[in-house]
Amino acid sequence: MASVAAWQWFYAIHITRGWFPILCWTLVAIGLAVLVAAQAQRGRRRVLARQCVVAIVCGLVGGAAAWFVSDGIVLFGVELGWDVIVACAVGFLLLGFFVAAAVGTHGWRRVVAIVMVPLTLLATGVRVNAIYGEYQTIGSLVDYSPYPHISTLHVSLDTVSVDAWAKQVASGEVTPEKEGRLLSVDIPNPASKFRARKGLVWLPPAALAKRPPKLPVMVMLAGQPGSPTRFFTASDTIDDLTKYANEHDGLAPIVVSPDQNTASSRNSLCSDTTRWGKAETYLTRDVPDWIRANLPVSRDPADWTIGGFSQGGTCSTQLGPNHPELYGNVLAVDGEIAPTDGNVEQMVEGYFGGDRAAYERQVPVNALRAHAPSKQTMVLAAGEKDTTSVANIATIGDAAEQAGWTVVRIKVKDAGHDWRAVNEAFAVALPWLCDRMGLDVGDMSRHGSGTDERQREERRMQERAGIEVQQ
Structure with a gap:
């Protein structure tokens, strides 16, 4: 019975509002702040600058790609909307930074950067889903019907x-x-x-x-x-x-x-x-x-x-x-x-x-x-x-x-x-x-x-x- 109750609680977690999306983006923000602060000292600023350039380029390319899919060829039959395009651009920007950081750093910094990649993908997906409101709970992702x-x-x-x-x-x-x-x-x-x-x-x-x-x-x-x-x-x-x-x-x-x-x-x-x-x-x-x-x-x-x-x-x-x-x-x-x-x-x-x-x-x-x-x-x-x-x-x-x-x-x-x-x-x-x-x-x-x-x-x-x- 306890296991059933635990699964019901898990499936009922809201992913468009409340603590879950806040937690996802808070962890991303903390990871970003830690990596920036750890590389802001002398001797690593050029590396940090290169990572920021990579991030900006990825954000621009990602936003342009989202616009092209949405408005250019209308791949899904409907326009995604600027809220989604901007969310995708921000997600690509962050991914570009964390991937560049994973390549350009060592030790615990690399570990943090690698962990941030899937977490950023999750947070971006949560944000895009929140815009549409398609999946309200974790259970809805697997079509759980209680x-x-x-x-x-x-x-x-x-x-x-x-x-x-x-x-x-x-x-x-x-x-x-x-x-x-x-x-x-x-x-x-x-x-x-x-x-x-x-x-x-x-x-x-x-x-x-x-x-x-x-x-x-x-x-x-x-x-x-x-x-x-x-x-x-x-x-x-x-x-x-x-x-x-x-x-x-x-x-x-x-x-x-x-x-x-x-x-x-x-x-x-x-x-x-x-x-x-x-x-x-x-x-x-x-x-x-x-x-x-x-x-x-x-x-x-x-x-x-x-x-x-x-x-x-x-x-x-x-x-x-x-x-x-x-x-x-x-x-x-x-x-x-x-x-x-x-x-x-x-x-x-x-x-x-x-x-x-x-x-x-x-x-x-x-x-x-x-x-x-x-x-x-x-x-x-x-x-x-x-x-x-x-x-x-x-x-x-x-x-x-x-x-x-x-x-x-x-x-x-x-x-x-x-x-x-x-x-x-x-x-x-x-x-x-x-x-x-x-x-x-x-x-x-x-x-x-x-x-x-x-x-x-x-x-x-x-x-x-x-x-x-x-x-």
Whole structure:
């Protein structure tokens, strides 16, 4: 038991904030100060000067290389952002100094310099990760999932309406719990045979009742590389959902994060392909079928949202327009203009067996035009430092508006292609979407009324510091 507790403590260590990143950079600073001080005396100043020159050259070369990979050839499909470029430049500068010190010194100084090399690599990696917010804990690095399986919990399908639930809470007939539950789940794949990893499901307090209300659904996808666990562990999603539920009688959407890629290193394009299998069929048949059969959910497409970050955001702008019978709403953050893994010719051959039309069907603007007109809703967000994504939401948003969609575009200030953009966008989009999906049951009725309430939520979005809302 003690060993299990020790591993749980180790996996729970935060690597984006708190003592761990502080410790890493403190040790690097101490090592740097010791080596500089030890060589600052007469007789070694020229050696120290040469080490500093090497460090500066390495920093400039490293920063230029990071810029070239990010903005020059856009190797990863998105710009890394200047915060990352500067972090890489500083990391290369320090590495250059320590490597030069290891070569140019002897004895204990060389030992210190050698030890500083892997420590600097670790500290730089921690800093870059903190900018993105991708891995929050040590456990997330190995996709550690401590969440119990949904089979350990009885989820009732004996439901009431949302309005009836609100009346029961108001009368004191039922008292919702204060917290929801995050559970792991194996979503079967009878239609697709897609080899998905375990998914995660967040159930709001109302869903844990003996007679829960029929709740809306959010199917949310992490990016690539990534996993279903990442959508919850890298973001503030659960905090936002819990806050909303506590302000609304335990009501909040049921959030399901399925696997769309089968592995972190793969990109399924969220499509039915010859390369990785039928991801689209899995996400549009197997996942919805399982949700409807096992969770207390509404069956109205207006109550269903598909969304995600990065590649997950791209998927949502493909699947939402292509499947209006399933998803009435889309919430995409920092998505691409089209599914991407190599150039178009490579994808057409490698994924679609040479069928160009099959690929073009997955391009969001094409999907929007093909299914126009539509009364669906789309919330598009991008970090302002991710200029490519900002341009993408403008293009996709324009196409959606032309197709009849209600569109909200959010630009997150001081954010890039990172989870901060997700956190800010989700925090403002959640109450607005919940309002449209009928969870704010005060004086409004389902889908289409409550204009004053909706306008209030829209004003709240526009007034939130740190974002710019465009409609």
